[in-house]
Amino acid sequence: MARAARTALLAMIATLIAAWVLFPILLISLAAFSSRAQLYSWPRAIVPTPPTLDTILFFLRAQGVWQSTLNSLMVALFTTVLAVAIGAPAGYALSRFRFPGREGFRIGILATKMFPATVLAIPLAVAYIRWGLYDNLLGVAIVHTALALPFAIVITTSVFVGVPAELEEAAMTLGCTRLQAFLRVALPIALPGLAAAAIFTFVLSWNEVFAAAILTLHNRTLPALLINAVAFAGAPLDYRFAGGFFMIVPALVIIFIIRRYLMTLWGVTIR
Amino acid sequence: MATVLLDRVTKRFGRITAVDGVTLEVQDGQFMVLLGPSGCGKTTALRCVAGLERMDAGRIVIGGEDVTDRQPGRRGIAMVFQSYAVFPHMTVRDNITFGLRIRKAPAVEVLRRTQQAADLLQISELLDRYPAHLSGGQRQRVAVARAIVMQPAVLLMDEPLSNLDALLRLQMRAELKRLHRETGATTVYVTHDQVEALSLGDRIAVMRHGVIVQCDTPSAIYNRPASTFVGGFIGSPPMNFFRGTVEEGGRSVRVAGTAIGLEPRWAGAEGMGPGSEVVVGVRPEAFEVMAEARPGALPGVVVVVEPLGGTTLLTVSVGGETAKVSVAPDTDHEPGQRLWLRPLPDRMRLMEPGQGRALIPTEGGAHR
Numbered sequence: 001m002a003r004a005a006r007t008a009l010l011a012m013i014a015t016l017i018a019a020w021v022l023f024p025i026l027l028i029s030l031a032a033f034s035s036r037a038q039l040y041s042w043p044r045a046i047v048p049t050p051p052t053l054d055t056i057l058f059f060l061r062a063q064g065v066w067q068s069t070l071n072s073l074m075v076a077l078f079t080t081v082l083a084v085a086i087g088a089p090a091g092y093a094l095s096r097f098r099f100p101g102r103e104g105f106r107i108g109i110l111a112t113k114m115f116p117a118t119v120l121a122i123p124l125a126v127a128y129i130r131w132g133l134y135d136n137l138l139g140v141a142i143v144h145t146a147l148a149l150p151f152a153i154v155i156t157t158s159v160f161v162g163v164p165a166e167l168e169e170a171a172m173t174l175g176c177t178r179l180q181a182f183l184r185v186a187l188p189i190a191l192p193g194l195a196a197a198a199i200f201t202f203v204l205s206w207n208e209v210f211a212a213a214i215l216t217l218h219n220r221t222l223p224a225l226l227i228n229a230v231a232f233a234g235a236p237l238d239y240r241f242a243g244g245f246f247m248i249v250p251a252l253v254i255i256f257i258i259r260r261y262l263m264t265l266w267g268v269t270i271r
Numbered sequence: 272m273a274t275v276l277l278d279r280v281t282k283r284f285g286r287i288t289a290v291d292g293v294t295l296e297v298q299d300g301q302f303m304v305l306l307g308p309s310g311c312g313k314t315t316a317l318r319c320v321a322g323l324e325r326m327d328a329g330r331i332v333i334g335g336e337d338v339t340d341r342q343p344g345r346r347g348i349a350m351v352f353q354s355y356a357v358f359p360h361m362t363v364r365d366n367i368t369f370g371l372r373i374r375k376a377p378a379v380e381v382l383r384r385t386q387q388a389a390d391l392l393q394i395s396e397l398l399d400r401y402p403a404h405l406s407g408g409q410r411q412r413v414a415v416a417r418a419i420v421m422q423p424a425v426l427l428m429d430e431p432l433s434n435l436d437a438l439l440r441l442q443m444r445a446e447l448k449r450l451h452r453e454t455g456a457t458t459v460y461v462t463h464d465q466v467e468a469l470s471l472g473d474r475i476a477v478m479r480h481g482v483i484v485q486c487d488t489p490s491a492i493y494n495r496p497a498s499t500f501v502g503g504f505i506g507s508p509p510m511n512f513f514r515g516t517v518e519e520g521g522r523s524v525r526v527a528g529t530a531i532g533l534e535p536r537w538a539g540a541e542g543m544g545p546g547s548e549v550v551v552g553v554r555p556e557a558f559e560v561m562a563e564a565r566p567g568a569l570p571g572v573v574v575v576v577e578p579l580g581g582t583t584l585l586t587v588s589v590g591g592e593t594a595k596v597s598v599a600p601d602t603d604h605e606p607g608q609r610l611w612l613r614p615l616p617d618r619m620r621l622m623e624p625g626q627g628r629a630l631i632p633t634e635g636g637a638h639r
Contacts, residue, residue, distance in 0.1 A: 169323050170356035174370030174421065175344035184369075188360045 025248060032056060032245035036238045059242030068225040071137055072206055075221050078141030079205035080198045083152040086145070087201075088194060091156025092182075096165060109150045117147075117210045125214055135217045143215065144205040151204065152197050159193030160186070196258040203251045223247060273334030273347060273424035273457055274299050275320060280329035282315050289315040291481035292329070297425075297459060297474075302451050304472035305461045308504065312481040313461045314353075314429055320459060321350050321427050334424055344373070349423035353430040355414040357402045363413050364398040370421045388420040391450065408439045415447075419454055426456040432467060444470060465505045469493060477501050494554075496620060499627030502552045508584065508595040510552045513569075514624065517547040523567075524621070526551055527590025531567045534616050536632035542623045543630060550622040552629075555584070555597040557618035561611040568611035576604050587612065 027046075031039060032055055034048035039055070059065060093099070094106065124143065125134065133139030163186050171181035187194075212224040220228065226243045229235040235243075275297040282290040290312040297303040305313040318324040320331055322343035330339045331346075338346045349370070358366050367388055371381045389395040392412040402410055411431065418426060431447070432440045448471055451458055462468055468475045469489045476486040477500075485497035496502035502510035515526040521538035523530045531551070537543055561568055571594065575586035578600060585596040585604055589612065596612060598604070621630045 164354060164356065166352050166354050166356040167358060169321075169343070170350065170352055170358075170417075171369070171373075172323070172343040173321055173348060173350040173427075174417070175373040177342065177344070180373065185358055185360075189358075 025252070028241055028244045028248065031237075031241035034238075034241075036236070039237045039241070055238040055242045056245070059239055059246065062239060064220065064225055065222070068220050068222040071219055072222040075137050075141045075144060075212070076202045076205040078138060079144040079148060080202045082141060082145040083148040083201040084156075084194065084198050087149055087152030087197065088156045090149075090153045091158075091197075092160050092186075094153070094157045095160035109153050112146065112150055121210070121214050124211070128215055134215060135219050137216075137219055137221075140212050140215055140221060141205070143211040144208055147208065147211070148201040148204045152201055155197040155200060156190075156194060159190050159197065162193065163189045199254050199258050203254050207247065207251055274332075275303075275425055275457055275459060276330075276332040277316065277320065278330040278332060280316065280319050280331070281327045282312075282319055282324055283327050288481050290319065290326075293478075293481070293483055295476055295483060295486065297457055300455050300457055302448075302458045302460065302471055302473045304468040304475045305459065305478055306465060306468040306472075306475050306505075307463065307478035309463055311478040313463075313478045316478070317350075317427055317429055317459060317461045320346075320425070321348055322346055347424040348427055349418035349421045349425075350427040351414050351418050351429065351431045353433060355410045355434070357405075357410050357413050357417070359402050361401075362398065363394065363400055363402070363405070366402070366413055367398075367417050367420050369417065384420050384422070388416040391419070391453070392416045392446075407435055408443065411435060411443060415450070419450065419456070422454075423456055426451075426454070426458045428458065428460045430462055431460075433462070433464070440467075447471060466507065469505070477504065494618070495629070496552065497629050499550055499552065499622050502620065502622075506554060508555050508597075510554055510620070511594040511596075512622075513551045513553070513589070513592060513594075515549050515551045517543050517545060517549055520545055524549060524551055527569060527592070529567070529569050531569070531614060531619075532616060533619070533621075534632070537621065537630075538633070540630055540633045543621070548624045549630065550624050550627065551614070552620035552622060553594075553614040554618060555595045556582075557615045558594075558596050559613040559615060560585075560596060560598055560602075561613060564611055565613060568613040570609065570611055573604050573606050573608045573610060576606060 030047060033051040033053070034045075035052045035054050036058070038045060038048055094102065128134040128136075128139055133142070167185050167189070168178075168181040171185045172178065176184060207223060208221075209223040209227050212221040213227050216224055222243075226240075226247065229243070230240055275295075277293055277295040280290055280293045281288065293312070293316055295303070295316075305316060307313045315324060319326050319329075320333075322331075322338070322341060326339070330337055332338065333346055333348070343350075358369065361369065364385065367385050368381050371384065376384075385398075386395070389398060392415055394409065394412045394416060397405060397409060397413070402413065405413065411434075415431070428447075432443050435443060444467060451471075460471060469492075472489055474486060475489055475492045476483045477492065477497075478484065479500055485492060485501050487495075487497075492501065492505055496505065496510065499510075499512055503512070513526045515524040515531070517523075518525050518530060521533065521540065521543040522535070523532050525531070542549065559568075564570065569589050571587040571589040573585055574588050574593065577584040577586075581600065582597045583600045583602065583604070585598060587594045587596050587610070594612065604610070622628060623630060
């Protein structure tokens with residue numbers, strides 16, 4: 001009896017949380033397929049009849065959208081390359097070796113999440129102007145890398161923990177050097193997991209607003225362009241909804257694809 | 272082929288000394304088993320030979336060459352791991368040829384040796400499969416094939432059978448023995464299973480707390496254990512131990528009120544002074560079981576009767592201690608029955624009660 005009640009309560013809470021996340025996404029998606037007239041009419045229909053692509057097309061034709069999308073892609077790619085190049089070796093080391101300061105390092109990774117970006121914004125902007133990185137896509141990518149690294153390291157650690165060290169040792173007894181053993185055995189097996197880490201990093205960068213908005217002026221990434229349009233330029237509703245939809249979809253699709261890895265990362269296994 | 276020498280090898284993990292100054296010599300072509308309970312350092316010792324652990328002290332010499340500072344791949348060894356460590360992203364064929372390809376062996380040679388190894392382990396049918404589609408036993412064969420295809424001077428095996436079910440283990444055990452005969456490779460084999468050790472080894476090195484406590488032939492290890500630890504660890508059921516007191520200047524020992532006659536060679540041996548406390552070790556099959564009281568026979572009561580097919584195992588209560596006695600299966604015994612156990616004098620082993628070290632009979636004492 002008590003058990004059934006607990007299950008019911010748990011299900012209710014889970015439903016509430018899911019609704020809290022999913023409902024806005026649903027509304028934005030519906031709105032993105034409504035025409036401008038529908039969006040401004042009152043009372044507004046929740047489900048667009050008929051659904052239309054006008055709003056999405058209007059957004060895609062708006063000034064700066066394609067350039068910003070391209071910028072976002074560039075930044076996200078830079079970030080992914082940097083974060084994996086730095087994070088994967090760190091993850092490998094954490095999964096394989098016991099070294100002095102290992103625990104400190106693990107906590108240190110999380111400590112980078114201690115400072116809110118708002119606190120760092122002004123000093124970061126000043127430093128960037130000084131270094132000539134301001135309004136530079138590479139500069140944005142560097143900040144995104146710093147933001148993504150904790151995740152990249154944690155994910156790659158769990159990926160390499162999943163590759164038994166004995167496999168590499170077996171390769172070494174068969175004539176491989178340490179590096180060869182890694183490249184020929186550990187890396188191919190870890191590749192799907194590393195890809196998941198890379199994709200996660202990509203999404204993180206793709207969706208990042210704050211640093212991108214502060215550190216760019218002309219070379220806006222897509223989120224920076226949108227936040228500027230929404231907050232300061234008073235963009236029309238259809239632009240907002242279409243923009244929101246355009247931001248959400250890649251993230252959703254990607255998270256869906258790599259959810260298995262994220263689950264194992266969080267210590268849950270679903271089969 | 273090659274000899275293997277562990278020369279005063281020490282390996283520590285933090286404050287724990289896993290291998291403590293172990294010296295062990297393995298002859299060319301010998302099958303050496305490292306046997307001991309978990310945590311005794313046997314696997315660590317093997318990994319030192321393989322070059323997978325950096326030693327804190329000591330040398331490894333293989334085939335007369337000091338390989339202490341050489342990479343695992345440059346020691347002339349091949350290794351079979353407990354988890355098999357078969358590469359999951361490669362077919363069986365690619366697994367077996369992996370080492371040869373790393374060594375850049377000629378293609379014809381690779382083909383020939385792969386076929387040979389696959390035939391030897393009867394896995395020719397499986398060459399194009401992935402490990403995920405193999406049973407545990409088949410993976411085990413792939414792991415062994417991958418090692419012997421290298422034609423190593425020294426073959427190292429770390430509990431290779433412990434993940435197999437009982438029947439398969441029995442079958443693989445015989446195959447490993449055949450394989451050793453056919454390849455002639457010097458073999459160092461780690462196990463915690465004493466039956467495996469007794470059946471496979473030319474020599475058994477029993478380890479405990481990072482040191483070798485006895486290294487000898489299987490029959491010597493079984494019949495003349497160097498300590499109560501070895502006697503208790505080897506044999507299933509293990510050796511029986513009784514506390515006793517030396518009497519008559521070492522001609523007999525009193526256990527649970529009964530004087531048991533000893534062979535003359537024990538008289539005057541170290542630790543056998545009159546009144547000395549000793550531990551008497553007797554294997555379960557080294558009793559003469561009698562239905563009535565006789566001199567030198569311990570009175571007991573049967574507690575449990577376990578027919579095991581080939582033998583019947585009795586649990587007998589002897590003066591507050593329990594003894595395991597194995598008897599022929601056709602004998603009639605039942606719980607509650609009284610019987611008398613006379614340890615066979617030539618199969619008794621005496622130990623000192625402190626460390627459990629075996630006492631050594633005087634040379635030629637038997638002729639006195």
